[in-house]
Amino acid sequence: MTTSETKLTDEVKAMIGVEGELAEASWYLIENEGVRRFTQAVMDPDPRFWDEEYAKNSKFGELITPPIYVSYQAKTPPWGGDPVTQAFKENPVADGVAQLKERPKGSLPRVPTDLVRNLNAGNDLEIFQYPSRGDRIYKQQRYANIIERVGRDGSHMLIITTEVNFYNQKGEKLCTTRASGFRR
Amino acid sequence: MPTQEELRNKEQTYYDDVEVGQDLPPYIIGPMTPTHLFRWSAAIENWHRIHYDQDFSIYHDGLPNILAQGSWKQSVMPQYLKDLCLPNGWAWKVQFQHRAMIVPGDTITVSAKVTNKYEKDGLGFVEVETGMTNQDGINTCPGNGTIVLPIKGGKEIPYPFVAPEE
Numbered sequence A: 001m002t003t004s005e006t007k008l009t010d011e012v013k014a015m016i017g018v019e020g021e022l023a024e025a026s027w028y029l030i031e032n033e034g035v036r037r038f039t040q041a042v043m044d045p046d047p048r049f050w051d052e053e054y055a056k057n058s059k060f061g062e063l064i065t066p067p068i069y070v071s072y073q074a075k076t077p078p079w080g081g082d083p084v085t086q087a088f089k090e091n092p093v094a095d096g097v098a099q100l101k102e103r104p105k106g107s108l109p110r111v112p113t114d115l116v117r118n119l120n121a122g123n124d125l126e127i128f129q130y131p132s133r134g135d136r137i138y139k140q141q142r143y144a145n146i147i148e149r150v151g152r153d154g155s156h157m158l159i160i161t162t163e164v165n166f167y168n169q170k171g172e173k174l175c176t177t178r179a180s181g182f183r184r
Numbered sequence B: 001m002p003t004q005e006e007l008r009n010k011e012q013t014y015y016d017d018v019e020v021g022q023d024l025p026p027y028i029i030g031p032m033t034p035t036h037l038f039r040w041s042a043a044i045e046n047w048h049r050i051h052y053d054q055d056f057s058i059y060h061d062g063l064p065n066i067l068a069q070g071s072w073k074q075s076v077m078p079q080y081l082k083d084l085c086l087p088n089g090w091a092w093k094v095q096f097q098h099r100a101m102i103v104p105g106d107t108i109t110v111s112a113k114v115t116n117k118y119e120k121d122g123l124g125f126v127e128v129e130t131g132m133t134n135q136d137g138i139n140t141c142p143g144n145g146t147i148v149l150p151i152k153g154g155k156e157i158p159y160p161f162v163a164p165e166e
Helices: A032-042 A051-055 A083-090 B006-010 B034-044 B054-060 B070-085
Strands: A118-127 A137-151 A154-167 A173-183 B023-029 B090-097 B106-120 B125-131 B144-150
Touching: A032 B034, A032 B070, A118 B070, A137 A173, A137 B070, B023 B070, B034 B070, B070 B106, B070 B125, B070 B144, B090 B125
Parallel strands: none
Antiparallel strands: A118 A173, A118 B090, A137 A154, A154 A173, B023 B106, B090 B144, B106 B125, B125 B144
């Protein structure tokens, strides 16, 4: 669909800088089984993830996780309903991603736009520290920027950049991720 | 991809060892299969069907195949830089764009070329141009990053890492 109307409305611009509250990133702690599944899936056999003796004698002094592992902790908790079943109940040909009615604590308000399709544009990562086993992870999100682009077919799209800072329970910053996505 | 033994025994690359223009050792990943993609979706609980349901991906979304996840690419790049820095360096930051799709059958070369190096606060900062290039020579994820390598005879890189003041 093409349109000559801007999608970068005043309401959309007002979202830039909006910050969510600091909230726990998941209901569980950093633990070995989660790290095992993740590291096998990303194909990283680093013994610093699982060999305690070796890790203790490394620069880090303990087991570590992959660099941005903490950014993947937002999984559905046991009391969080069933997003897969919900997605197909709402739409038999759903893409598998449900818009959960009850949004996790700390979520950003949705950007007020009728553009619905998302596409990754890019990532910007800064890493300071790995979490320890048993750590609780907290995160705080904000809309870092929203700009508009016009496609070759004249359609308007938004590029929304969301920044997330991750902390451990001591308030130490672990990493910052900035993800930019096209909204079309 | 390095084996666990190679990672366990990796010798340090020092700031003094790298020069502007130098290609750092690449990773070769692949060929990627639907099972690799499915395993990643399951591990991070990303249920988007374009990553594991070929019919949906092609006939509903009009894509050429199922697609490797942006989140997977986002994790591979800092992993690669981490490994370049082991055992005592630090992969500080990286940014990249998603320019082309990675699909099953693709073999990806993850790479870094040194574009600049400088010393600050007694640490060796090395800027790199990064890439994830497929077998057809298409850089699917061009970007750049900064790694911190120890200087021979210099001080230890602090952990947790503290970014230098601008």
